[in-house]
Amino acid sequence: MTLSPTIFGCAGPQLGAAERVFFARTNPLGFILFARNCETPDQIRALVADLRGSVGRVDAPVLIDQEGGRVARLKPPQWRAAPPADRFGTIADRNRSAGLEAARINSHLIGRDLAALGIDVDCAPVLDLRLPGAHDIIGDRAFGMAPQRVAELGRAACEGLLAAGVLPVIKHIPGHGRAMSDSHFELPVVKTPRAELEATDFEAFRLLNDMPWAMTAHLVYTAIDPDRPATLSPKVIAEIIRGHIGFDGLLLCDDLSMKALKGDLGDLARQALAAGCDVALHCNGQMDEMIRIAAAAGSMSAEAERRFQRGRAMQRAGIVTAAVDEARFDALMRGLA
Template sequence: MATDPGLRRLGLRTLLAAFPGTSAPDWAVALLDEGLAGHTLFGTNVADRDQVAGLTAELRRARPDVLIAIDEEGGDVTRLAHRTGSPYPGNAALGAVDDVDLTRSVYAAIGTDLAATGVNLNLAPTVDVNTADDNPIIGTRSFGADPARVARHAAAAVAGLQEVGVAACAKHFPGHGATVADSHLELPTVDVPLAVLRERDLPPFAAVVAAGVQAVMTAHIRVPELTGDGPATFSPAAVTGLLRHEYGFRGAVVTDALEMRGAAESAGGIGQAAVRALAAGADLLCVGADVDHALVEAVVAEIAAGVRDGRLAAGRLEEAAERTATLAAWAKSGNGAAPLDTTLGYAAARRAVRVEGSLTGLAGPLVVHLESGHSIAEGRVPWGLLPHLDGTEQVSVVAAEASAEALLGRAGARPIVVVGRHTHRATATRALIERLAAARPVAVVEMGWPSAWRPVGVRAFVTTYGASHANGRAAAEVLGLAAR
């Protein structure tokens, strides 16, 4: 059965699609003229800022009120700077400094960068309260483990972005910080009473609603007492009952990517996930990163089928399209403004560095970089001290495959600086660091989410609260290893 043109257009008005490459294919532009709400840009769409500005201008020529979204969180999650690492520290570093004016300024700078490239919807800030040290997907993307601190900085981040005309999208409602699974790969469960959720996870969302956030993103997580067997994205109790009615949110509810297993597998496919999300109260649906014309048409056809067979009320679809249009009308187009002071992020990262122990006796070290994986949210972004070193030798190793004896032999009489992320998580990493510390003066630079673990025998433990380009520069400076 052919899709009714009116239903097709309404369905398109609720979708954020995506496309591969640094220029827009014809279908991606044509769909905008046909009603598509907009596109999300990923690292694969970014060569440099001038190219992004040209790309967004092309999309805006197809429809001036197009939503052009991006995940530009600063810190470990960056798209504009995915080739080098972000010039801004992320939320964990900003939370460690705990200066809300600084947080607002950093997010205003990020927003200015986005506006200058024509992006008008930032899928940030992450306002989850990271209460699980081994959370595989949030970690340094969070302002911290204290709900009140996270709430203060969440509101400041929203204010910073929106004061320069970029819509903020706070995520991931009702809180992804207590999970030990990645919703890109499975459906995590947070099995706590609602009273715990209200006290621990929800205060930052109350704060961003009060701050006038334009959009809130749902999480593909299961909270049995609230969402039953499915994710929050599909839960009327979570989206309509809790977020809309109890917290009074009137902006656009945006879904996390529907291609993620936490959504698609729960619903039986991306199209079915779209219908369930809209029925629950979502307004703008992120299809994902791996999108082509056929997928968009399949999702739109499923939305139309959902209206015809009663899974989705026509009035609910119309409401979603209207809310998305309201968001697009608020979001200002790129204004070509020059970026703010480019030193701001580096100065902020330096304020976040914490040093335990003593840095004396660590001059002229061998730097041992512990290679690590990356989350899907982060992607492959360079990190570490190497771009900032003054000629100091660095060797990169995988901890589980490295020989302490070989590293000690290479170091000779030199001290050793070990640079890693989440060094507490792997037995091999902990053992390697402590073996090195038993034989040489050792400093550890922790660039992931810090834990209570401190290796036996180390001279110093340096925490950066993130692995952005700015964090790496700050660590190199603290150690006296930065190039002049």
């Protein structure tokens, strides 16, 4: 059956009968979990198996946002509380190698937790810059202000996830750090000149253009396309993401149901895919919205399938079985290394 270039959420901790029928009929590429879907380890493993069973693919990707800090769908006491990204930037400012090691171990620990549940894609790390005066939607989710430091910490985080068999998703390409508003609720507009963006916001992504997956930013860059947000802009995707940044991995749009985007969700999915996104993401699990998106999405392109398979190969190649040194991580975080 032809793959649909979509990733969908589901409504609750168990898969409903209507959802099962819908997923079997539409065959989305994969699924995404949120806190509403996560209660216990056994429950999550059962839900993941049911989601994959609904499409008849044991390797259908299952995503989650498990960055650490305030963006974590899996929380204590059942799961480890990982620090926010800026903690690693702070350590790296004092001791570069210690910061990189801590970021790598932390992501490996996250990846180990996810892999144990059957979750194989983490929507992390954030490569956006933490810039003064910007909205705090990014804030401590960023590794720091300097693109080179953000990139090297981001690479360490990606390596840690891959070592656990989990695919990283770098976000929010080509950069959300300058947003003066939260794209969950309104469309940010960035008026910074293109040359400055290329030297700063876009640079961390350029330095990690070999990563397997990336997620777009819902914001307008007036210097590139004043009329459309990056997710819906052929110009931003072709000239910046695929061109200047040189990213050739699977490009996933950010959640289509976020309030930054206006209009019919089916039309938004069509626009995102036509602009150059490989996959349309919809997170809230509302069936009427998913039906419209699936009807508009069509079939996954050969180029998107190639990029997806490239990521799978990276995932398989990256898996290691070495134990994670949690004591070493604790020492690094205390500054005792």
